[in-house]
Amino acid sequence: MSILCSGSFVADILIPDLPNIGPPGSLTYAPNGIHLSPGGHSSNVSIDLAQLGIENIHAVGAVGKDEMGNFLIEQLRNRGVKPIPQIIENSTTAKNVALLVEGEDRRYIAELTANSLLSSSYLMKTITGVSPSIFYQGTLGGLPDIEKNLNNILKKTQNQDILNIVDVIMPTNGWNYLKIAASYIDILHTNQLEASNLTMENEPIRSVKTLNQMGIKLAIVSDGEKGVVAATEDYLITMPSYTVTQRDPTGAGDALCAGMINHIYTNKLTSENILDPYSIIDTLLMGQAAGAACVTGLGATTSVTKENLETILEQRETVRNKTKLRKI
Numbered sequence: 001m002s003i004l005c006s007g008s009f010v011a012d013i014l015i016p017d018l019p020n021i022g023p024p025g026s027l028t029y030a031p032n033g034i035h036l037s038p039g040g041h042s043s044n045v046s047i048d049l050a051q052l053g054i055e056n057i058h059a060v061g062a063v064g065k066d067e068m069g070n071f072l073i074e075q076l077r078n079r080g081v082k083p084i085p086q087i088i089e090n091s092t093t094a095k096n097v098a099l100l101v102e103g104e105d106r107r108y109i110a111e112l113t114a115n116s117l118l119s120s121s122y123l124m125k126t127i128t129g130v131s132p133s134i135f136y137q138g139t140l141g142g143l144p145d146i147e148k149n150l151n152n153i154l155k156k157t158q159n160q161d162i163l164n165i166v167d168v169i170m171p172t173n174g175w176n177y178l179k180i181a182a183s184y185i186d187i188l189h190t191n192q193l194e195a196s197n198l199t200m201e202n203e204p205i206r207s208v209k210t211l212n213q214m215g216i217k218l219a220i221v222s223d224g225e226k227g228v229v230a231a232t233e234d235y236l237i238t239m240p241s242y243t244v245t246q247r248d249p250t251g252a253g254d255a256l257c258a259g260m261i262n263h264i265y266t267n268k269l270t271s272e273n274i275l276d277p278y279s280i281i282d283t284l285l286m287g288q289a290a291g292a293a294c295v296t297g298l299g300a301t302t303s304v305t306k307e308n309l310e311t312i313l314e315q316r317e318t319v320r321n322k323t324k325l326r327k328i
Contacts, residue, residue, distance in 0.1 A: 002056040003265060004130045005046040006123055006146075007138035007167075008115040009061030009085065011068050011093060012039030016100045016248065016298045021107075032298075038075045039096055039300055040115060041138025041167060044251050048258030048290065048304040050080035054265060060126045062086040062118040068093035069114070084130075086122045088114040098250060100298075106250065116142055120149035127156060134265055135164045136257060140178065141171035150177055154184035163187075163264065163271045167257050168194055183215030186271045189257055192223040204229040205236065209328075217275060220284070222256055222291070224249070228284055231328075235277040239284050239323040242292040242315050251300025252291045258304065259290025277325055285320060289313050 014035040022028045038047065046059035059076055063069030063085050072093060076083040094115035099107040123146060127135065135157045140147060157164045165187045168178065175198050178185075188211060190198065195207040204221045208231035211219035220230045227240040263286035264274060273279055289312045290304055297303030 001133045001265070002058060002130060003046075003049060003054065003134045003136070003261060004127065004132035005042045005049075005057065005059045005136045005138070006118070006126075007041030007045075007061060007136075008094065008118075008142065009038070009043055009063050009069075009072050010040035010110075010115050011072060011095045012037050012300065013095060013097045014100070014250070014299055015098065018099060018101045021099065021101060035299060037299055037301070038072050038079075040094070041254055043072065043076060044254035044300045045136055045138060045258045045261070046076065046081040047079050047301045048255050048294075049262060051301065051305050052258065052262045052290070052309065053306055054262060055080070056082075058082045058084055058126075058130050058132065060084045060086070060118070060123060062088050062114045062116075064092040064114040065089055066093055068095065084126050086118055088117050091117060100248060112142070115139075116144065118143055118146055120145050120153060123153060124156060127153070127160075127162070131160065132162055134261055135162045136167070136261060137164065138167040138254065138257070139169060140166060141169040144173070147173075147177035150181040151184065154181050158184055158271075161270075163269070163274065165189070165257060165261060167253065168198075170194060170197065179214060182211075185216045186274065187218045187220065187260070188216045189220045189222065189253065191253055192221055195221040205231075205238070208236070217271070218280065222253060224252070228288060230280055230284060232275050232277075232280070234328055235280070236326045236328055237277065237280055237284065237323065239281070239288065240319060242288055242312050242319060244292045244296050244312065246295040248298045249295050252294045254300060255294035255304045256287040256291035259309070260284070260287035262286060262290070281320065281323055281325065285313075285316050288319070289316070
């Protein structure tokens with residue numbers, strides 16, 4: 001058994017705890033340093049899974065033929081991930097600068113280079129070669145060729161009995177790609193902003209039901225401290241969040257997906273029994289715990305560890321008791 005994570009490979013440059021952003025011409029010293037680490041959906045989810053103790057994790061994404069690409073590949077290997085990079089000869093490896101000013105929301109300065117050029121043909125060959133039991137596809141909305149062929153990619157996973165999990169970002173060219181492929185999606189995760197934009201519904205409950213009507217088997221909308229809402233054709237689940245002190249929300253959605261994958265993989269859940277409502281609740285409890293662990297530290301993956309997860313899971317029964325399950 002193995003897991004294949006697909007999406008973007010990015011070099012994250014994180015500058016935390018800034019007192020302010022100075023005016024033009026000013027100099028601001030980073031009080032707690034400038035941190036360089038692997039980033040992007042594929043990197044983050046695969047690293048989180050490795051840190052949670054899962055083995056045989058593959059990650060596919062695109063990098064340039066440069067030193068930064070070499071750095072990302074080596075960092076993934078060092079963390080226990082098996083990278084399968086597509087090398088883009090005429091591009092550079094993508095970088096993303098995250099500025100965290102105390103008391104303010106995050107600021108990102110990113111570039112679109114090799115990270116957006118992962119090809120569907122390379123991904124399809126990778127799926128055939130790895131033959132995973134679980135396939136995670138992130139960064140949809142920023143991978144043009146993958147989006148154009150998503151219908152066939154997910155059809156391939158279903159034909160090979162591979163459970164697929166799809167995660168999205170706000171799209172540059174609309175949501176039509178997702179609507180076309182919806183009937184082949186086992187699990188879809190979005191945040192509240194993405195779900196509202198996709199479904200034109202402001203309420204998470206209405207959003208997940210609209211996603212079910214599109215053909216998605218299990219739709220999950222996360223909303224930070226407000227928790228998650230999930231639905232299948234037959235059941236609706238609302239679950240509050242765990243209580244933690246947040247330091248940096250970067251990577252929380254990726255960690256949530258990693259936590260869910262960790263539970264699904266460990267318990268050998270399939271596309272059939274994942275739709276059992278009590279299996280969904282257990283999966284969400286683990287996913288939210290990983291997301292909560294993530295926000296307690298700096299960076300997208302630093303705090304997603306088995307030790308931190310076990311500490312947060314001490315609240316599991318409290319969260320379970322506040323969870324509401326309704327048959328539709």
